[in-house]
Amino acid sequence: MPNPTACLLVIGNEILSGRTQDINIKFLATRLGEIGIPLREVRVIPDIAATIIATVNEVRAAFDHVFTTGGIGPTHDDITSECISAAFGVPWEIHPEAFALMEARYAKGEFNAARRRMATMPRGATLIKNAISAAPGFSIGNVHVMAGVPRIMQAMFDALAPTLAGGKPVISRAVYAMGLMEGTIAAGLEAIQNRYPELDVGSYPFARDAGHGVAIVSKGTDVTEAEAATADVTALMAGLGLAPIQGEPV
Amino acid sequence: MPNPTACLLVIGNEILSGRTQDINIKFLATRLGEIGIPLREVRVIPDIAATIIATVNEVRAAFDHVFTTGGIGPTHDDITSECISAAFGVPWEIHPEAFALMEARYAKGEFNAARRRMATMPRGATLIKNAISAAPGFSIGNVHVMAGVPRIMQAMFDALAPTLAGGKPVISRAVYAMGLMEGTIAAGLEAIQNRYPELDVGSYPFARDAGHGVAIVSKGTDVTEAEAATADVTALMAGLGLAPIQGEPV
Numbered sequence: 001m002p003n004p005t006a007c008l009l010v011i012g013n014e015i016l017s018g019r020t021q022d023i024n025i026k027f028l029a030t031r032l033g034e035i036g037i038p039l040r041e042v043r044v045i046p047d048i049a050a051t052i053i054a055t056v057n058e059v060r061a062a063f064d065h066v067f068t069t070g071g072i073g074p075t076h077d078d079i080t081s082e083c084i085s086a087a088f089g090v091p092w093e094i095h096p097e098a099f100a101l102m103e104a105r106y107a108k109g110e111f112n113a114a115r116r117r118m119a120t121m122p123r124g125a126t127l128i129k130n131a132i133s134a135a136p137g138f139s140i141g142n143v144h145v146m147a148g149v150p151r152i153m154q155a156m157f158d159a160l161a162p163t164l165a166g167g168k169p170v171i172s173r174a175v176y177a178m179g180l181m182e183g184t185i186a187a188g189l190e191a192i193q194n195r196y197p198e199l200d201v202g203s204y205p206f207a208r209d210a211g212h213g214v215a216i217v218s219k220g221t222d223v224t225e226a227e228a229a230t231a232d233v234t235a236l237m238a239g240l241g242l243a244p245i246q247g248e249p250v
Numbered sequence: 251m252p253n254p255t256a257c258l259l260v261i262g263n264e265i266l267s268g269r270t271q272d273i274n275i276k277f278l279a280t281r282l283g284e285i286g287i288p289l290r291e292v293r294v295i296p297d298i299a300a301t302i303i304a305t306v307n308e309v310r311a312a313f314d315h316v317f318t319t320g321g322i323g324p325t326h327d328d329i330t331s332e333c334i335s336a337a338f339g340v341p342w343e344i345h346p347e348a349f350a351l352m353e354a355r356y357a358k359g360e361f362n363a364a365r366r367r368m369a370t371m372p373r374g375a376t377l378i379k380n381a382i383s384a385a386p387g388f389s390i391g392n393v394h395v396m397a398g399v400p401r402i403m404q405a406m407f408d409a410l411a412p413t414l415a416g417g418k419p420v421i422s423r424a425v426y427a428m429g430l431m432e433g434t435i436a437a438g439l440e441a442i443q444n445r446y447p448e449l450d451v452g453s454y455p456f457a458r459d460a461g462h463g464v465a466i467v468s469k470g471t472d473v474t475e476a477e478a479a480t481a482d483v484t485a486l487m488a489g490l491g492l493a494p495i496q497g498e499p500v
Binding site: 010013014015016017018019020021022023025026027028029030031032033038039040041042043044045046047051073074075076077110112113114115118149151170172182183184185186187189190193200201202203204205207217219248 | 260263264265266267268269270271272273275276277278279280281282283288289290291292293294295296297301323324325326327360362363364365368399401420422432433434435436437439440443450451452453454455457467469498
């Protein structure tokens with residue numbers, strides 16, 4: 001059975017304006033690969049309701065899981081939760097469990113209207129609790145709604161991941177050679193990719209203070225195949241008179 | 251006249267697998283804002299021809315400019331160029347100027363078949379030359395095809411940017427307060443956003459070694475409005491007994 005697939009929606013003007021360097025994509029890509037729900041697409045979209053609603057409905061139909069980051073705070077630009085309700089066509093209402101959790105975390109008089117918005121969710125949502133933020137994320141259907149602040153998002157994903165039915169972990173094996181140019185190895189590499197059609201054999205040039213080179217990464221769900229392909233790449237590099245080094249360049 | 255809009259396609263399995271931390275989104279978002287072609291959407295998609303072709307055709311119809319990064323090297327996983335040809339329905343053929351440029355850069359016998367692929371482009375493409383890489387990027391219609399390696403992409407964008415008809419630069423003004431919580435300022439902030447509907451007033455919590463707080467960023471094309479909104483936010487913060495600091499937290 002093929003692995004389930006994932007799409008990530010990064011919701012927030014701050015990524016599209018260049019104010020903020022996103023680091024959630026890499027974290028989720030890595031962790032989703034490890035639990036066998038590989039990330040197949042990412043979209044970064046602005047805090048515009050019509051865009052969020054249309055995008056959520058498009059991708060929840062196309063992928064097995066949709067993860068969102070951003071837009072669930074208490075301010076006027078946090079509109080993800082109400083847009084998810086609209087996308088699913090369900091009421092956006094106080095979630096009693098979320099309300100109780102949050103009420104217990106705030107001092108008397110501080111659980112104001114803005115903060116109560118964070119306890120307002122699509123009807124039928126299941127909470128994604130976390131120890132860092134008072135406000136939980138939530139799942140509805142195959143859509144998992146998380147915070148944009150990386151350490152909160154990571155705590156939410158840690159809580160969510162064990163509840164997801166994953167597939168075979170995606171693993172990778174790498175080998176690199178200093179001084180190698182992609183154009184030199186391209187033909188031999190294509191032959192290796194063709195020999196292992198189930199693998200994704202990628203070629204990644206790099207430049208470091210120590211010099212430049214190319215890393216070849218074989219990725220898939222079959223360790224034996226990935227190791228066999230990497231052995232073939234190693235032999236290809238050695239045949240060019242280079243000294244292949246196992247692993248990724250540091 | 252409203253500013254022209256941009257969409258970025260990040261093409262490459264290495265971002266979706268978590269192997270590589272993307273830094274091209276932030277660079278292009280910032281630079282595109284500066285030349286008044288704000289980035290409205292980003293999609294990260296895999297090296298799969300059908301996906302690339304369909305996505306290019308969808309977004310080139312929806313945005314004024316489309317920028318792509320990745321997939322124009324010499325190896326089998328570099329398929330962006332031929333997919334752009336397919337999307338535009340034009341032949342993929344040797345570009346004589348690109349061929350001549352590259353032939354001059356390689357030693358005799360080194361301009362092999364894999365490297366000649368990098369001189370193969372959609373008919374009608376205009377080159378995006380750069381001093382770092384032998385292989386140029388190219389533009390066709392409103393689609394601008396650049397390398398994925400950041401320093402090469404940046405050199406290509408530097409060459410391309412002066413040829414684009416931009417709009418009003420997007421500028422921003424920021425103010426922050428240590429110790430502030432978003433839930434405290436949310437109601438006042440929404441009123442300010444409503445007072446300046448042309449601006450995008452964003453609220454960004456942060457945590458530093460020095461403490462936590464919230465930065466409020468007012469962004470738009472009108473400096474006077476952005477400064478007026480920031481003055482209002484400053485007064486709002488001061489009214490809460492905080493000490494507002496102009497600019498972004500460092």
